[in-house]
Amino acid sequence: MQLKFKKSYKFALKSSVYVTLFFLATIFLYHYFVQSLNLLVVLAFSVVFYAATFFLIQFRVEHFIYKRVKKIYDDVSLLETTSYVNQPVTTDMATLTKEVKKFARDKKLEIETLKIREEYRKEFLGNVSHELKTPLFTIQGYLLTLLDGAMEDKNIRKKYLERAEKGVERLIYIVKDLDMITKLEVGEINLDVTKFDIVEVVQNVFDLFEMKAANKNITLTFDNKYAKPIWVMADQEKIQQVVTNLVVNSIKYGKKGGTTEVGIEDLTKNKVIVRITDNGEGIEKQNISRLFERFYRVDKSGARSEGGSGLGLAIVKHIIEGHDEKIYVESQIGVGSEFSFTLEKAK
Structure with missing residues (x-):
């Protein structure tokens, strides 16, 4: 059965292999080029080995983190193109944590704002429906009454037509105000x-x-x-x-x-x-x-x-x-x- 390692295990395995190979190469060079076991030579060798190992591990760690952080940035860029698409990738964990927290806060605020807007939109549509249907039903009621026979009576006909006209005026008034506030909100009305x-x-x-x-x-x-x-x-x-x-x-x-x-x-x-x-x-x-x-x-x-x-x-x-x-x-x-x-x- 094939063993499945976590990515962090694979990283540790590869880093260990690289360090071991480097160590063996160093021992090989020491065996052939160093004739005596001098204390200063050993110390110098230890410093060089330490520095080389440090830079090797540091390079590996940064490369490992960069690839995975880059994936996070790429995923975030799909959601927030204006803020992250051209932003340099950081491998510093503290900076990355701050950026991720800020992104999470911004998204939470955006979601809450969208929820408020959605509730406002529903309320607004309900109000528009209520405001329009009242005069519409009034007009319809008077016209249906006239069509059902009340038209023959001149007094009733005149009275009902006048009331229907008031309903039409109310509709026109609402539509005009809706048109005006829409233009005001999008800045289409210039001030003189x-x-x-x-x-x-x-x-x-x-x-x-x-x-x-x-x-x-x-x-x-x-x-x-x-x-x-x-x-x-x-x-x-x-x-x-x-x-x-x-x-x-x-x-x-x-x-x-x-x-x-x-x-x-x-x-x-x-x-x-x-x-x-x-x-x-x-x-x-x-x-x-x-x-x-x-x-x-x-x-x-x-x-x-x-x-x-x-x-x-x-x-x-x-x-x-x-x-x-x-x-x-x-x-x-x-x-x-x-x-x-x-x-x-x-x-």
Whole structure:
């Protein structure tokens, strides 16, 4: 039966053979060229033999380790081409151990990140499905009712068609917001940075949603009288959308008879901060960190009854970060919420 040796045994066997052959060759040379057994000669011979043996074993060990470490590098390169494919091979065990541990940590982190993304993807697809199917089923229900005979009644026909139209508008609203946030995330929307008056932008938003606020008896107001313009540098259209989304949210979640107040203050020499404050129901602390996620809703049922795509705050965050600015949230249950963001002052 053929004996199967481990690779380490084969290495030891071959190294022993090489050392033995070298020893025999040395003895042979000593026998023929050294006439007397002088102590200095013996010492010199011992030093030479020791040095030669050391270098022989060292060469063998490095060669043995290199071949196997090279195999590890080659295998790792298949998984991480950018980091290891052109990296020199080390035969130092401490260095190799550090590199392998670092590789294992990086891969573990990458796997955990992929798991989080997968969970987020599943949640996102579920939310998209839920947001789209609600208006779709509504439209389908009204149209089927009309096709089943209700079309003959002019009053019912008009009412149901109007409701179906609202469902279509909701679908268009969701699709537009999805398209915008997708473009924002991949950086396809270029910012048209200009100088404009942020006070005027806020006032325009107030004028647009004055009736919506009046329906809940909510007052839209500034915290002070701004007699002079406050000039900033940003994309005016995008910032107006940010203010719009935040004001609409404050109306949606505000209490009847409440207020939505906007304040504009100097933050630093080159920055202003815009604060949008309401005295509504407030947001629980555990929900604040997820407010800017796509389709995340604090109040699942109430928010949907108010309409909206569920993408407003996600769009706000991307627009503000696209300007290299910051957005902040402070909220207390029963007291209200404040959303604020920074902008660059115009020179």
